[in-house]
Amino acid sequence: MNHMVSDRAPNLDRVFHALAHPARRSILRRLAAGELNLSELAQPLRMTFPAASKHVRVLERARLVRRRVSGRQHRCRLHAAPLQEAVLWTEQFRQQWEGRFQTLDALLEDMKSETRGPSRRR
Numbered sequence: 154m155n156h157m158v159s160d161r162a163p164n165l166d167r168v169f170h171a172l173a174h175p176a177r178r179s180i181l182r183r184l185a186a187g188e189l190n191l192s193e194l195a196q197p198l199r200m201t202f203p204a205a206s207k208h209v210r211v212l213e214r215a216r217l218v219r220r221r222v223s224g225r226q227h228r229c230r231l232h233a234a235p236l237q238e239a240v241l242w243t244e245q246f247r248q249q250w251e252g253r254f255q256t257l258d259a260l261l262e263d264m265k266s267e268t269r270g271p272s273r274r275r
Contacts, residue, residue, distance in 0.1 A: 162238065180208060209227075217233065218232060
């Protein structure tokens with residue numbers, strides 16, 4: 154297998170850790186539509202401001218979210234560039250499985266041809 158992205162990439166570890174929690178995935182999905190403050194992020198998840206802030210800190214460590222403080226408001230926006238490394242890492246496996254599926258398809262076609270055999274006359 155081609156190791157385009159190292160298995161020991163700290164940035165990759167942080168991205169997968171950040172993506173491991175459904176609340177953080179939800180936050181990223183919502184930020185894809187535009188910048189939101191922490192209260193707006195917390196509300197549909199039914200979590201407190203401190204809980205939302207904790208999740209955003211994990212996303213910030215993974216460099217997936219950027220936060221700016223304006224007065225008392227914490228505005229967050231998506232920074233999706235680190236996801237590219239995760240996409241490259243997972244792409245290795247997709248390519249491997251795609252090759253296996255093509256081999257399986259060819260085998261199944263051969264098996265179908267063998268079971269049909271020569272046409273019989275009545």
